[in-house]
Amino acid sequence: MITADILTGAIRSGTSVMLASQGELLSERAGVINLGTEGSVLAGALGAFATTVWTGSPWLGALAGGVCGLLLSAIHAFLVISRGANQLATGLTIMFLGIGATSFLGRDFVSEQIVGFNPVAIPVLSDIPFLGDILFNHDPLTYLSVLLVPCLWYVLFRTRIGVILRSAGEREEVLFASGINPKLVRYLAVLAGGFLAGVGGAQLSLAFTHSWVENMAQGRGVVAVALVIFASWLPSRAMLGAYLFGAAQALQLTVQQQGLGISPFFLFMVPYVLTLVALLIVERRKHSNTPEALSRVLAGEGGG
Amino acid sequence: MVHPDVESYPYLLKAQGLTKRFGSLTANQSIQLEVKPGSIHAILGENGAGKSTLMKMLYGVYEPDEGEIWMDGETVSLHPPTRARAKGIGMVFQDFRVIPAMTVLDNIALSVEKGWRIRRKSLRNRIVEVSSKYGLAVDPDAFVWQLDLGQRQRLEIVKVLLAPGTRIIIFDEPTSVLVPQEVESFLQMLDLLRRDGYGILLITHKINEVLACADQVTVLRSGRVSHQMSREEGLDGDALISAMLGDKALKPVLKPAPNSSEVRPEVLRVENGTIRGDHGEEVLADFQLSMRHGEIVGVAGISGSGQRELAEALFGLRKLASGTLTVHGKPLRGGDVRAFMEAGVSFVSEDPIKESVIPGFTILEHMVLDGIPVRNKGVGIDWRHIRSELENSEEAKSLALADAGRRADQLSGGNVQRMVLSRALIRKPDILIISYPSRGLDIGTTLTIQQRLIELAERGTAILLFSEDLDELFKLSDKLVVLAGKRLLGPYLPSETDKAQIGARMLKGESA
Numbered sequence: 181m182i183t184a185d186i187l188t189g190a191i192r193s194g195t196s197v198m199l200a201s202q203g204e205l206l207s208e209r210a211g212v213i214n215l216g217t218e219g220s221v222l223a224g225a226l227g228a229f230a231t232t233v234w235t236g237s238p239w240l241g242a243l244a245g246g247v248c249g250l251l252l253s254a255i256h257a258f259l260v261i262s263r264g265a266n267q268l269a270t271g272l273t274i275m276f277l278g279i280g281a282t283s284f285l286g287r288d289f290v291s292e293q294i295v296g297f298n299p300v301a302i303p304v305l306s307d308i309p310f311l312g313d314i315l316f317n318h319d320p321l322t323y324l325s326v327l328l329v330p331c332l333w334y335v336l337f338r339t340r341i342g343v344i345l346r347s348a349g350e351r352e353e354v355l356f357a358s359g360i361n362p363k364l365v366r367y368l369a370v371l372a373g374g375f376l377a378g379v380g381g382a383q384l385s386l387a388f389t390h391s392w393v394e395n396m397a398q399g400r401g402v403v404a405v406a407l408v409i410f411a412s413w414l415p416s417r418a419m420l421g422a423y424l425f426g427a428a429q430a431l432q433l434t435v436q437q438q439g440l441g442i443s444p445f446f447l448f449m450v451p452y453v454l455t456l457v458a459l460l461i462v463e464r465r466k467h468s469n470t471p472e473a474l475s476r477v478l479a480g481e482g483g484g
Numbered sequence: 485m486v487h488p489d490v491e492s493y494p495y496l497l498k499a500q501g502l503t504k505r506f507g508s509l510t511a512n513q514s515i516q517l518e519v520k521p522g523s524i525h526a527i528l529g530e531n532g533a534g535k536s537t538l539m540k541m542l543y544g545v546y547e548p549d550e551g552e553i554w555m556d557g558e559t560v561s562l563h564p565p566t567r568a569r570a571k572g573i574g575m576v577f578q579d580f581r582v583i584p585a586m587t588v589l590d591n592i593a594l595s596v597e598k599g600w601r602i603r604r605k606s607l608r609n610r611i612v613e614v615s616s617k618y619g620l621a622v623d624p625d626a627f628v629w630q631l632d633l634g635q636r637q638r639l640e641i642v643k644v645l646l647a648p649g650t651r652i653i654i655f656d657e658p659t660s661v662l663v664p665q666e667v668e669s670f671l672q673m674l675d676l677l678r679r680d681g682y683g684i685l686l687i688t689h690k691i692n693e694v695l696a697c698a699d700q701v702t703v704l705r706s707g708r709v710s711h712q713m714s715r716e717e718g719l720d721g722d723a724l725i726s727a728m729l730g731d732k733a734l735k736p737v738l739k740p741a742p743n744s745s746e747v748r749p750e751v752l753r754v755e756n757g758t759i760r761g762d763h764g765e766e767v768l769a770d771f772q773l774s775m776r777h778g779e780i781v782g783v784a785g786i787s788g789s790g791q792r793e794l795a796e797a798l799f800g801l802r803k804l805a806s807g808t809l810t811v812h813g814k815p816l817r818g819g820d821v822r823a824f825m826e827a828g829v830s831f832v833s834e835d836p837i838k839e840s841v842i843p844g845f846t847i848l849e850h851m852v853l854d855g856i857p858v859r860n861k862g863v864g865i866d867w868r869h870i871r872s873e874l875e876n877s878e879e880a881k882s883l884a885l886a887d888a889g890r891r892a893d894q895l896s897g898g899n900v901q902r903m904v905l906s907r908a909l910i911r912k913p914d915i916l917i918i919s920y921p922s923r924g925l926d927i928g929t930t931l932t933i934q935q936r937l938i939e940l941a942e943r944g945t946a947i948l949l950f951s952e953d954l955d956e957l958f959k960l961s962d963k964l965v966v967l968a969g970k971r972l973l974g975p976y977l978p979s980e981t982d983k984a985q986i987g988a989r990m991l992k993g994e995s996a
Contacts, residue, residue, distance in 0.1 A: 355594070
């Protein structure tokens with residue numbers, strides 16, 4: 181049953197990364213790379229946890245988590261889009277701001293207990309042997325996050341909104357010439373990205389661990405940023421990558437529980453190494469998917 | 485205020501006294517023109533004559549400082565472009581406003597659709613309808629990065645035609661990106677648009693096109709209208725040239741008659757050469773090429789027939805997949821550019837702005853980077869000395885090179901071309917590989933460059949000239965080769981063939 185445990189764990193532990201990566205994908209498709217995603221995940225985790233403690237409702241908590249993630253990303257959006265600050269430097273700073281601020285504000289919540297979200301087995305489907313438990317026995321946020329992926333794909337590639345968003349990430353002058361303000365588009369994309377990262381954080385604290393620990397994201401937001409790039413900015417691939425990371429996490433936990441005498445520090449490393457290896461294997465495509473505006477950022481031209 | 489023409493509006497757009505100043509520079513002074521329905525109005529002028537400023541005022545990018553624009557019997561303000569578009573003015577830019585990473589359909593949807601939905605089916609039908617009506621073949625599902633320049637232009641035109649209410653279409657130097665065969669069908673398309681009542685503004689510096697299609701011509705010189713005439717009054721090419729250039733006398737390019745009795749030494753030879761493209765595919769197979777001292781060899785061919793690969797192979801940027809290449813009788817291996825340079829080969833690439841220019845560097849720094857001889861001063865370079873040497877050099881003077889201290893990214897296309905060319909010439913090369921020397925340049929500069937090439941050949945440089953302009957090839961070349969169907973055909977003597985024959989070989993290869 182170890183395989184089943186790991187696969188279930190892959191989804192449970194990967195969902196927060198997945199939500200964060202879908203959010204980052206939106207932002208990057210619009211031409212803004214947001215390394216502050218890690219901060220948004222943490223802000224979301226704490227905001228959701230605190231709200232759930234106060235109100236008892238995990239749904240309000242998840243919403244609050246999204247809003248907290250959005251607020252932190254708003255700082256990034258303002259500095260980068262309105263003030264033309266360097267995206268990479270700003271993102272890193274916001275990441276550390278998020279880590280510091282949540283550790284400070286979250287001191288009192290470390291010992292709190294909540295009910296949060298618990299797995300909801302889907303009738304009939306969850307009775308399928310083996311697969312039922314892996315796929316159909318999860319918390320509500322996880323189900324929603326799975327539905328989100330095709331929706332995002334549809335919006336990005338099948339609607340005019342998607343065309344506009346992608347144009348902002350490719351050539352803003354073309355968008356501008358169509359009478360649309362590219363800065364506004366970017367703002368919305370970054371804020372939406374921050375919201376999703378915050379909800380990802382909420383899943384982490386409300387559904388996965390049911391607790392708040394300082395710096396509990398452990399680089400999930402950063403992994404999300406890397407995943408987006410390796411996923412060639414495609415929602416489905418980012419999802420796959422997130423679950424792969426989740427599987428590595430689950431594997432690491434399982435191995436620890438089995439007590440095989442492997443150094444825990446080595447095990448902590450495993451998910452990141454596996455992610456790197458997966459990224460290495462990903463095919464090199466003839467035509468790069470990199471949004472043009474992003475490649476300018478990555479090449480060091482900085483501003484928003 | 486009632487305009488005298490208010491009864492009938494025999495025009496779609498009428499501009500009076502348009503003036504635009506940038507600081508102390510007056511880019512346009514009291515321009516007057518009319519665009520009539522079902523008619524082509526050409527705006528002719530050299531680079532810097534004020535054509536683009538005028539177009540940008542008519543497309544709403546700039547607000548005129550003085551003057552007024554009339555449409556539908558009333559004065560209108562076209563600024564910003566969204567307002568111009570709402571009035572039915574569309575523009576096909578020279579640097580296309582398209583997004584390479586998206587499909588043709590998505591690009592069109594961006595500017596044509598409203599709301600959040602894309603009605604893909606109806607939009608696709610409209611695209612197909614418009615493109616078959618005007619002969620604008622473009623695949624709605626292709627990604628723009630897969631399209632060549634001609635196809636991208638067709639996409640831009642379809643976009644403008646599908647925008648609701650378009651009545652006036654401004655074309656900015658449309659044929660500069662087209663190969664000769666495409667120019668023909670482009671002009672046919674313009675004619676179809678004219679028949680359907682569109683008012684067309686054609687910005688160009690090519691007199692042939694104006695003579696071929698325009699109903700009215702406005703010639704600009706130094707920001708003013710220097711001449712206006714219409715087809716009914718008769719269009720006269722010579723009058724247009726003198727209106728365009730003013731007092732600047734144009735010396736015709738003269739090529740001395742070849743001295744056939746003299747056998748010149750061979751300087752470059754390729755035997756059984758085969759060249760592969762970027763993805764390992766064969767681009768040219770088993771070709772022979774020979775260049776002799778002081779000879780201009782013209783290379784004709786539809787774009788993408790292996791021109792870039794051949795030029796790169798002869799400068800050592802690309803290895804021959806098989807075969808031998810000898811320069812001055814000495815075999816050279818591809819991949820070692822330094823050896824080619826030392827053997828006296830110089831190269832002007834087909835896209836100098838992309839491949840030969842470092843944006844933040846000055847002209848002088850480019851010259852030094854490329855290895856013009858420098859004198860040291862202490863441990864550094866004696867910049868003042870090279871600068872004066874460069875400025876006094878015959879090459880820089882005859883090409884009217886811009887100030888050596890100017891940054892390359894602030895130069896116009898013509899000035900970049902001058903810089904790249906003078907850099908190639910300053911080395912006094914034995915062999916010059918030059919691609920599209922006159923692409924995008926005005927007549928004056930083109931003639932200067934052509935004259936320089938002939939003088940260079942007279943002094944013994946062997947020149948391999950790639951060009952898409954058959955007139956230019958026939959005017960300059962001692963012999964012609966044609967690239968078609970992975971083969972290098974020829975050589976042909978210009979005196980024994982004609983443009984029709986060469987054109988047929990470009991299209992059909994050897995069988996023609």
